[in-house]
Amino acid sequence: MNKQILAFHDVSLIYHTVRGETTAAKNLTFSVGEGEFVAIIGPSGCGKTTLLSLAAGLLKPSAGEVESHGSFGYMLQKDELFPWRTIEKNIYLPLEIKRKNTAQNRAQARELAVKYGLGDFLQSYPPQLSGGMRQRAALIRTLASDPDILLLDEPFSALDYQTRLNVTSDVSGIIRGEGKTALLITHDISEAISLADRVLVLTKRPARVAFTHTMDFAQNDPLKRREAHGFSGWFEILWKELNE
Amino acid sequence: MKHTFSEEHARFLKKRRLRLCLIWSLRIGLLALLLGLWELVTACGWVDPFLMSSPSRIAKTIVTLYRENNLLYHVGVTLFETVVGFAIAVTLGCGIALLLWWSDTLRSVLEPYIVVLNALPKIALGPLIIIWCGTGSKAIIFMTVLVGIIVAILHMLSAFIATDKNKILLLRSMGARKTQILRKLVIPSSLAAFISMLKVAVGMAWIGSIMGEYIVSKAGLGYLIVYGGQVFKLDLVMSATFLLCALAAGMYFLVVLLEKILVKNAES
Ligand SMILES: Nc1ncnc2c1ncn2[C@@H]1O[C@H](COP(=O)(O)OP(=O)(O)OP(=O)(O)O)[C@@H](O)[C@H]1O
Numbered sequence: 001m002n003k004q005i006l007a008f009h010d011v012s013l014i015y016h017t018v019r020g021e022t023t024a025a026k027n028l029t030f031s032v033g034e035g036e037f038v039a040i041i042g043p044s045g046c047g048k049t050t051l052l053s054l055a056a057g058l059l060k061p062s063a064g065e066v067e068s069h070g071s072f073g074y075m076l077q078k079d080e081l082f083p084w085r086t087i088e089k090n091i092y093l094p095l096e097i098k099r100k101n102t103a104q105n106r107a108q109a110r111e112l113a114v115k116y117g118l119g120d121f122l123q124s125y126p127p128q129l130s131g132g133m134r135q136r137a138a139l140i141r142t143l144a145s146d147p148d149i150l151l152l153d154e155p156f157s158a159l160d161y162q163t164r165l166n167v168t169s170d171v172s173g174i175i176r177g178e179g180k181t182a183l184l185i186t187h188d189i190s191e192a193i194s195l196a197d198r199v200l201v202l203t204k205r206p207a208r209v210a211f212t213h214t215m216d217f218a219q220n221d222p223l224k225r226r227e228a229h230g231f232s233g234w235f236e237i238l239w240k241e242l243n244e
Numbered sequence: 245m246k247h248t249f250s251e252e253h254a255r256f257l258k259k260r261r262l263r264l265c266l267i268w269s270l271r272i273g274l275l276a277l278l279l280g281l282w283e284l285v286t287a288c289g290w291v292d293p294f295l296m297s298s299p300s301r302i303a304k305t306i307v308t309l310y311r312e313n314n315l316l317y318h319v320g321v322t323l324f325e326t327v328v329g330f331a332i333a334v335t336l337g338c339g340i341a342l343l344l345w346w347s348d349t350l351r352s353v354l355e356p357y358i359v360v361l362n363a364l365p366k367i368a369l370g371p372l373i374i375i376w377c378g379t380g381s382k383a384i385i386f387m388t389v390l391v392g393i394i395v396a397i398l399h400m401l402s403a404f405i406a407t408d409k410n411k412i413l414l415l416r417s418m419g420a421r422k423t424q425i426l427r428k429l430v431i432p433s434s435l436a437a438f439i440s441m442l443k444v445a446v447g448m449a450w451i452g453s454i455m456g457e458y459i460v461s462k463a464g465l466g467y468l469i470v471y472g473g474q475v476f477k478l479d480l481v482m483s484a485t486f487l488l489c490a491l492a493a494g495m496y497f498l499v500v501l502l503e504k505i506l507v508k509n510a511e512s
């Protein structure tokens with residue numbers, strides 16, 4: 001396997017509130033290799049978002065260690081584009097935050113946007129775009145600061161089914177085209193199978209890795225994978241494991 | 245940009261314009277009707293113009309005030325107190341709201357104080373203000389600030405706190421510091437709340453300045469109203485009230501104008 005870019009070693013996380021404490025993750029251990037596309041599925045409320053926050057360093061683990069080599073780009077369920085900024089200005093946001101707002105970096109980000117079909121929309125405002133286009137803009141924004149690893153928290157679940165298939169296919173193409181490492185959270189089994197190199201199945205809360213599977217498809221295009229031979233087989237396996 | 249519209253769209257636009265004309269005619273008509281009725285009942289002696297005044301008497305009084313009693317001075321005093329009080333209340337209010345947003349501890353500590361200050365009828369502080377600030381414009385401005393500032397603080401604070409948690413998370417994932425979250429997200433997303441706060445604060449400023457003039461009056465429209473009441477000159481009371489309405493409306497429309505400009509800027 002490639003060099004590890006992100007690794008969880010026996011990570012546990014406990015949330016403390018006045019009402020009590022919730023163990024959201026317990027003895028989580030897994031790793032992601034460079035250039036790999038890993039999908040994580042798990043029952044709702046099991047601690048998936050928590051896992052991403054830990055990976056991004058937004059939360060400190062209660063026990064264990066999160067080891068990471070590289071910078072992150074975070075993409076959320078909703079596009080979270082700022083409505084008072086044009087798409088272009090939205091895409092520059094991470095550059096401004098990271099104080100890398102140079103003409104060269106801006107040009108690179110703009111090139112990326114043009115390359116992936118946002119060229120005509122750069123001067124538009126987010127509400128003028130369709131949901132699918134907005135999610136694509138959100139991905140370009142995530143890529144603008146050239147992160148080493150993408151953390152995707154159910155980025156497609158707010159889209160309707162038709163748009164979702166298309167955007168999933170687009171996003172997969174973009175991520176693979178740019179050779180990025182990605183960690184995708186989803187509770188959609190087909191999405192995980194059609195996108196990932198490897199699928200991790202989490203247990204109910206507190207989250208632990210129950211199963212790991214390497215997807216053995218000849219092609220990476222999500223739409224093609226959905227029609228491929230092994231697809232329904234994987235679906236059955238993961239469905240069973242998820243409901244155990 | 246020039247568009248060519250379909251016929252149906254042209255009809256739609258025309259209908260809208262007509263409706264707008266209708267609304268404005270009705271508004272102005274209603275005002276004329278009320279003024280006319282008022283003039284009529286007083287002119288015919290159905291009600292005593294000494295108690296009710298009348299539009300023509302108000303107009304006459306205003307002219308006399310202007311010629312003989314330094315009307316512009318009184319208007320200027322009230323306007324000055326209101327505008328300065330408003331500006332201080334809004335600036336200070338926004339500043340304090342920012343501080344409270346910044347520090348959870350400070351917010352928790354000060355919360356009961358703000359609640360009490362909000363509930364307190366500010367006029368109760370009248371005597372204290374006179375003793376502290378004297379009986380000039382200073383006292384009235386102080387009262388105006390007092391009435392407006394709590395509203396400004398509470399309004400802006402709730403807007404700052406309501407900032408989308410996911411957008412904050414997004415910025416934090418980019419490594420944003422708190423000042424960046426403030427500048428890039430919290431302040432721009434509170435623009436609409438800021439404008440609606442201004443609209444409320446304008447009203448509050450007038451309440452504050454007139455209330456102030458009621459308790460410590462030397463000059464101003466509030467002073468004219470109190471004085472007119474004391475010497476039973478209803479014409480004077482009505483005239484000053486009328487001018488007050490006009491000024492308050494004028495200031496409100498300035499805020500609406502500002503809103504238009506800000507919204508337009510935000511869009512380009
Ligand atoms: N800030 C917090 N404070 C206290 N408890 C929390 C907090 N965030 C999450 N939790 C709890 O931790 C558990 C895991 O939450 P998390 O959001 O990671 O789950 P999830 O798998 O992403 O859920 P979903 O499928 O709904 O997206 C949940 O039971 C949740 O109630």
Ligand SMILES: [Mg+2]
Nearest residue numbers: 048049050153
């Ligand atoms: Mg979640």
